[in-house]
Amino acid sequence: MSALLEISGLRVHHGDRPIVDGVDLSVQPGEALGLAGESGCGKTTTALALMKLLPATFTQSGTMTLRPPNVEEPINLERRTEAGMQQVRWRHVSLVFQGAMNSLDPVKRVDHQIAQAINLHERAAAGDVRARIGELLTTVGLTPALGRRYAHQLSGGQRQRVMIALALACRPSLVIADEPTTALDVVMQAQILELLERLREQLGLALILISHDLGVLSETCDRIAVMYAGRIVETGPVREVFSAPQHPYTKRLLDSLPVIGGPRTLAPPIPGGPPDPGDLPAGCRFRPRCPYAAEKCLEDPALREVRPAQAAACHFAPWVEWPPAQEAAVEGAAG
């Protein structure tokens, strides 16, 4: 089976600062891929580069190939012009971005906004569009009558559902959701995650879920890629990565999450903060914060398979056992 999406050697520069620095990713049809990492690691930039939505001050290179099931020729996104991308966005790939629920037009009714998105891409009779809107709202768990409302008449959770309905309006095969539940409460978050899961099942939708919340990713995704300082440092099936992480960064991130029923003492935090993209450390980018760093780490580690289907960019992987961490000495450890 050929991948729905294949990204190879993606680089994004802002001036001479590498924000994304050689990212390879693939998504199979119907698969949910989680992209994890902290602010500034390049996960949102990766998504925007894929949609070619980066401001002109950014330059991007690398190949991005999309193979939608209903299209014969693969689409080479990197060669598409803005006009060409407009045929792709919403139609084949939709993006639900962070805080998207606040990006609904405040002076247009919800159904009107969905109709606009549909009419932009296809010629459909008004009656059909109306029927589709009702269907879409039902799919995302809203009553069609809510279509007559304005954004301010909806709750946060309802607005997020409308955004998802908008993303689905032209029946794309891939939806990218960037922190779709970050502004929501646990209960609402659970509802939205359940909705995304159901949509995958019903519509065979592939999903790239971007989040700093590892708990959210673990419950929703098949595979996960952990980013640090513009690169993927670990990737693999979600269960493997969570039960046996192979990169010290993943390991420490997981350790710093309290898990109900687990140990109640918080693990020592990762000292310091991520490096400035304009001032990257030599060799492994996690080296200055890594408790296991050694001389070898001054060489840049490649992302390589270290366990079946699981890859890590660490010289010492595979890690069978994690020795007790000696705290890395970081100058001015305050994050």
Add this chain to the structure above:
Amino acid sequence: MSVTTAPLMEARDLAVNFRARRKVTRAVDGVSLEWRRGEILGVVGESGCGKSTLARALLGLLPPTAGSVTSGGAAVQGKPALRQLRRHVQMIFQDPYQTLNPRQRVATIVAEPLIVQGISGGDHEARVRRALDDVGLEPERFLDRYPHQLSGGQRQRVAIAAALVLEPDGLICDEPVSMLDVSVRAQILQVLIELRRQRDLALLFITHDLSLAWSLCDRLAVMYLGRIVEQGPAVDVIERPQHPYTQALVAAVPVPSEQARIREPLSGELPDATSIPPGCRFHPRCPRRFEPCDRVDPPLLATPGKGQLAACLLHDPELAPDAVA
């Protein structure tokens, strides 16, 4: 850790209403709560449940509509009492980007509470330095910086330092880490835990993050629509919740490493606090409601859990159906 009997702060039947366009929002609707000395007390609930309003009312930042707040046994009412209170209890907020004056240097920001409280003496600078040390910021490097020269985590540390400079007994933390990244979050939590260990600083920790509340707090109060619906030892409340609402909240927490599970998220949304349902305020969403739940407003009742109270008729020996779980 000395937990003496006189609580640091206490609320009795506290209510805070807001009026707008002839509607009354009952944000806090009859809360009684004890915050003991040296204790980490967690207040959890969904947004809109009134947890932040409760915190602000405790500090006198919002006037109570009814009920009382006491600190060390003395009523907190009137300006002198509030001024006195803020010497002992300080507060930090969620957004470290909005709480610091962008035109002031760290040295000025941290010293400000000393000036506001009219604390005289030439040791201001020494106290500011000590406060910065306590939060893990080297005074030499940070005293002269402006907020825009700091990362999110550093800003929150500065906010904590400014709260600490008066050497308070208690610190109210309103979602102090929910805007921060995982690794920065862990650093800030470590600072707070260390402060409580070294200085016996009591923390009132407001959060919607149940895993965090579970790992950090001694006791927990769960709020729903302006009311505490369950309270007790943090571990017991999360691991053996006695109120159907707490049970639903805990079930909604995503758990890393757990098998993908079939969940039944609580349906519906938090009702508007202008129209609180009659009877038990949770009954329209409750999966376990029974006959009188729509008519009887349950008080906090004893449960099988030691020291654990729940405002649910399932724990009322006279009204509960026989099959009490």
